[in-house]
Amino acid sequence: MRESLVVVGLVVLAVGLRSSRVAIPRKLGALTFLVAGYLLFYFLTGSWWMGFFGVIPWFFLPWIELLTRIKPMRLPMENRLRHRVVPDPAFFPNAPEAAMAMEEAGFEHVDDCGWEWSGMQQYFQIYWHPEERAEAAVCLCEQGEVAFAFMSITSRDAEGRILRTTNFPFSPTLKCPPNVRWNHVPCERNCFHQILEDHRQFLRRRKVDPDALRIPDPERIETDIESEMKTQISHNLEAGIIRPSGDQRYFEYSGRGLVFLWGQFVKDMVRLC
Incomplete structure (x- = not known):
């Protein structure tokens, strides 16, 4: 006993x-x-x-969720960002502070928008900074009783490369295209000023010339986000991680994709974030 x-x-x-x-x-x-x-x-x-x-x-244990929730999911091939009112900040710790810190760092607010992915709501507060040649976002994710927030800073160069620093707390659920480079910082790092410095160091490590970065166009940031998602979906279709479902307007995870997701789950467990 x-x-x-x-x-x-x-x-x-x-x-x-x-x-x-x-x-x-x-x-x-x-x-x-x-x-x-x-x-x-x-x-x-x-x-x-x-x-x-x-x-x-x-x-x-992740296979329970993979087989019961992930496998039946049908996700749209094309998703559009729409203007949305950001939900109550009380559900998203550190999100109001992050938005305030972005403005303190000279980033200007562009828009509040979002989209839905099979029951998961994602809200974006988008900012840009012409001198930093970067765009930043506070992303609020809500699914059922689970809600969390994270930040990202993105730079794009003339060759189409995307360099992003984020404190997103999980591993990506889709493979990243070759032109995208992620710099994951610890998820408990909630200070935007520190993440901005991490992003600058990331660019220096990659030997990226600041003058080669593209100045964001605030009118095109949402279009760029949508285009990036389309490219990522196409890349994963070619890699066999996902496959078309039904009338080709949706996709689902393949067997290879479920194994990929299981590896991502295990990676998160080992990382213990």
């Missing part, structure tokens, strides 16, 4: 830690789940090395 209570207590503790909005408790919660699985098999077998078999099932 004592061993059972220890395992149950660790699972309850892990659930509580993972519900935290602070990164360190969430990381401890993920580790606590692994410890609970290890101790369960250890108590059942009495062998310390058999305990490691209790850790393995946690890495296959």
Whole structure:
């Protein structure tokens, strides 16, 4: 009975830690789940090395969501951004502060817009800075009871390359085209000024000449976002990650795509963000 209570207590503790909005408790919660699985098999077998078999099932848990929610999803081949009113900022921690910091850094507000992806609502507050030759966005994501916000800073050059720095908390759910380079910073980094400095360092590491960057056109930023999404969908169709569904207006994840997503889930678990 004592061993059972220890395992149950660790699972309850892990659930509580993972519900935290602070990164360190969430990381401890993920580790606590692994410890609970290890101790369960250890108590059942009495062998310390058999305990490691209790850790393995946690890495296959994503398949429950992949097969029950992701596999039946049908997503539009072409999606359009539309003007939308940003929802209550209380649901999105740090989002109002991020928007204020963008304005403090000299970025000018362009528009509030959004789109829907199979039940997930995405709202964008878009900004631009001609001297930085960059565009920035606060993205608010809402799906069911889950809501989170992240920031991104994007630079584009004359050759069509896209260089982006973001604190997006998850791995991408589609493969990025060859012309897109991502610079992921820790998801707990919520200071826009620090992310802006990270983006400048990213450009220097890539040996990008600031004069070669394209000055954003505020009238075309939304069109560029839509065009980038179309390019990414085409790239993933060619890679076999997704395939057309129904009347060709929608796409779904292929078997290869589900394996790709599982790898992304595992990557996030190992990263423990």
